[in-house]
Amino acid sequence: DNHNPFIMAAAVQVSNKMANLQMTGGSKDGKSTEGWVRTTITHSILKVRAEKVFNPELTGESLKEKLYMIVGTKPAYMKLELRDKDEKKICEIDDKQKLSSLPLKGNTAHVHVVDMDPHKTMLEFTDVSKVKKFNLSEEEYNKRNNTFRKWAQANLKGHYALKERERHTKAEQEQKVMDEERKLAGNIKKGDRCQLGSKTEFPKRGEVKYIGEIKGKTGAFIGIQLDEPYGKNNGSVDGVAYFTCPAKCGIFVRPSAVEVGDFPEEDLFDEL
Numbered sequence: 001d002n003h004n005p006f007i008m009a010a011a012v013q014v015s016n017k018m019a020n021l022q023m024t025g026g027s028k029d030g031k032s033t034e035g036w037v038r039t040t041i042t043h044s045i046l047k048v049r050a051e052k053v054f055n056p057e058l059t060g061e062s063l064k065e066k067l068y069m070i071v072g073t074k075p076a077y078m079k080l081e082l083r084d085k086d087e088k089k090i091c092e093i094d095d096k097q098k099l100s101s102l103p104l105k106g107n108t109a110h111v112h113v114v115d116m117d118p119h120k121t122m123l124e125f126t127d128v129s130k131v132k133k134f135n136l137s138e139e140e141y142n143k144r145n146n147t148f149r150k151w152a153q154a155n156l157k158g159h160y161a162l163k164e165r166e167r168h169t170k171a172e173q174e175q176k177v178m179d180e181e182r183k184l185a186g187n188i189k190k191g192d193r194c195q196l197g198s199k200t201e202f203p204k205r206g207e208v209k210y211i212g213e214i215k216g217k218t219g220a221f222i223g224i225q226l227d228e229p230y231g232k233n234n235g236s237v238d239g240v241a242y243f244t245c246p247a248k249c250g251i252f253v254r255p256s257a258v259e260v261g262d263f264p265e266e267d268l269f270d271e272l
Contacts, residue, residue: 033053035056035107036053036054036055036056036107037053037054037055037056037099037100037104037107037108037109038051038053038107038108038109039051039052039053039054039108039109039110039111040108040109040110040111041067041070041071041111041112041113042083042110042111042112042113043071043073043112043113043115043122044112044113044114044115045115045120045122045123045126046071046072046122046126047126048070048071050070052066052070054066054099055099056098056099056100056107057098057099057100058098058099059095059096059097059098060080060093060094060095060096060097061075061095061096063080063093063099063111064078064080064095067080067111067113071113071122072122073113073115073117073122074117077115077116077117077118078113078114078115078116079092079113079114079116080092080093080111080112080113080114081093081111081112081114082102082103082104082109082110082111082112083110083111083112084110085110087110087112089112090103091103093111177219178218178219178220180256181219181220181254181255181256182219182220182255184220184255184256184258185211185220185222185255187260188208188211188222188255188258188260189208189211190208190209190210190211191207191208192207192208192260193205193206193207193208193260193261193262193263193264194206194207194208194222194224194258194259194260194261194263195258195259195261195263196224196226196251196253196257196258196259197257198259204226204227204228204230204251205226205227205263205264205265205266206224206225206226206227206249206251207224207225208222208223208224208258208260209223209224209225209235209242209243209245209250210222210223210235210242210243210252211223212242214237214240214242214252215237215238215240216238219254220254220255221252221253221254221255222252222253222254222255222257222258223235223242223243223250223251223252224250224251224252224253224258225243225245225249225250226249226250226251227249227265227266228249229246229247229248229249230248230251231248231249231250231251232248232250232251232252233247233248233250233251233252234246234247234248234249234250235250236250237252
């Protein structure tokens with residue numbers, strides 16, 4: 001596949017090596033390359049900058065065929081530009097136009113390939129987000145032999161035993177916390193008046209509207225409609241509605257953060 005990025009990279013390296021030989025008095029097919037045009041090649045999409053020498057009698061059409069093997073853009077989708085040392089366009093190179101007829105300074109040229117492919121095929125080689133990532137689950141990885149993990153488990157037993165104990169202890173602690181949160185949630189009912197941040201300078205009051213789990217999260221949560229718009233949502237999380245309330249009045253917290261009791265809605269004008 002001529003569009004394989006690894007093949008294209010190899011082609012550029014080979015082209016550069018051939019160009020260096022030819023520029024230092026080498027030959028091509030037994031013929032001297034003296035007087036040939038030393039050409040710098042760039043591309044509108046790929047970060048390619050190659051150097052090669054071409055016969056001055058070469059036409060734009062033939063040049064496209066040779067450049068195809070370097071940059072990968074099909075000749076039919078190429079537009080060739082002659083550029084100066086400041087990367088500014090001097091003129092376009094027509095298919096029938098010979099290199100010798102171009103306004104060159106000495107025997108050097110900068111040919112810029114403009115990719116006109118409507119499908120933008122070459123962009124696939126520059127956008128890494130389109131490259132399929134290789135993913136392997138922990139279970140699948142553990143089934144494999146000759147992995148670093150298997151080697152380490154056999155040769156670094158003490159280290160892995162310690163890490164395994166730490167993981168086990170952490171998992172037990174997390175499970176204990178989740179169990180305690182579920183137990184606390186069992187003592188809370190929908191409609192209960194509650195307060196958040198009782199020990200802070202500005203506690204928030206509201207009413208319990210939801211008790212349960214949230215999609216994508218583990219453990220129990222309490223959904224509260226706050227009396228004032230100091231929340232984060234309207235009772236929905238990631239497009240899933242758990243209850244309905246005005247915007248910014250909804251909030252979800254762990255049961256341990258909720259204090260249930262006699263917390264009537266405050267009247268801002270009571271102290272006036």
